[in-house]
Amino acid sequence: MANFILRKAEPKDVSDILRLIKELAKFEEMEDQVILTEKDLLEDGFGDHPFYHCIVAEVSKQHQSADGHVIVGFAMYYFTYDPWIGKLLYLEDFYVMKEFRGFGIGSEILKKLSQTAVRTRCSSMHFIVAEWNKPSIDFYKRRGASDLSLEEGWRLFKIDKQNLLKMTDEE
Amino acid sequence: MDFTIRAATLEDCKDISRMILELAEYEKVPDQVKITQRDLEQDGFSKNPFFHGIIAEVPEHHKSREGHTKVGYSLYFYTYSSWKGRAVYMEDLYVMPEFRGKGIGKALMSKVSQLGLAAGCTQLNFTVLDWNKSSLDFYLKQGCWDVTSDLGYHCMRCEGDALEHLAQGDL
DSSP: OOOEEEEEOOGGGHHHHHHHHHHHHHHTTOGGGOOOOHHHHHHHHSSSSOSOEEEEEEEOGGGOOTTSOSEEEEEEEEEEEETTTEEEEEEEEEEEOGGGTTSSHHHHHHHHHHHHHHHTTOSEEEEEEETTOHHHHHHHHHTTOEEHHHHHOEEEEEEEHHHHHHHHHTO | OOOEEEEOOGGGHHHHHHHHHHHHHHTTOGGGOOOOHHHHHHHHSSSSOSOEEEEEEOOGGGOOTTSOSEEEEEEEEEEEETTTEEEEEEEEEEEOGGGTTSSHHHHHHHHHHHHHHHTTOOEEEEEEETTOHHHHHHHHHTTOEEHHHHHOEEEEEEEHHHHHHHHHTOO
16 A cells, blocks of 8 residues: 655644544544534644644545545644643544554554654653543553553543533632 | 632742642652652743643631641643543642632632633543542532543553653554
8 A cells, every 4th residue: 555644734634634533533423522613623723822733644646535535544632731740742533544544554643643742751642542442442552551540540520611601600 | 718719820839849749649649749849830831831820829827737828729731622622621639638628629620610711612621530539529519520431431641661662663
């Protein structure tokens, strides 16, 4: 197969990024949860203080997907902070289209992210995985990732907008 | 009891550092704190801060047994959900034991929510240790839900040698 390149996402990529976000969400059976729009991605990723960073994997036109796409994988990440150890790189989304798997694209993306983490002096890369997603868990564990929920008992919590408003009203 | 909630400043880093250690001791892992007061000053108060802080302060006549008036804090930063967009992550929330039960924790969390909503965030995320029953109960009462329990999401981490190997492309 195909050569591919990895590069920083540009504003013109937001349509493909949203397409891939939705494909990943569909795989997680959460497609209806995606309310993000191209406009949000544009504003939030390419202004003065971006909320996220993105890498995309691109193939040449002759190797485009069955649907005619050349952007075939992506990773969305941002920097977080642990008051005990400092800066961290948080991997929000990481996905390669099914027909382009097995060619090392995922491994290269992860390598690039790790290089970014090391270069920016992050102590660690964090992300979440659904416990039923065995192939992904194995992929990450093979690369030395540890499961903090299992090993240290961390549980991820969330408060949605409705309850956030309620909390601020009660003041 | 009177208390004020305000944004943290550079001068607060000494007390934030003290309270980070107290929180780590409460979580039974004080030896894991590598970040110093100086790191906090650099990482939180330079041009592109990696986190933001809120402080709870009491008047002089209510100071702690050891003479502290800064009795609680929260550290937070902005993140991004590929489904919903802008989000706020509450990394630490802590109130000194002798000042608990007075609504300070709730007020700190409410402030983070207000700031998050003002910045266009639709969710507040954080993690809690599974043995921390009093905190779990407090958060569930605020309308939070446990994403790890309900959706099976596990928090994963890749650090140290594993991160270095990943960056070098070793498997």
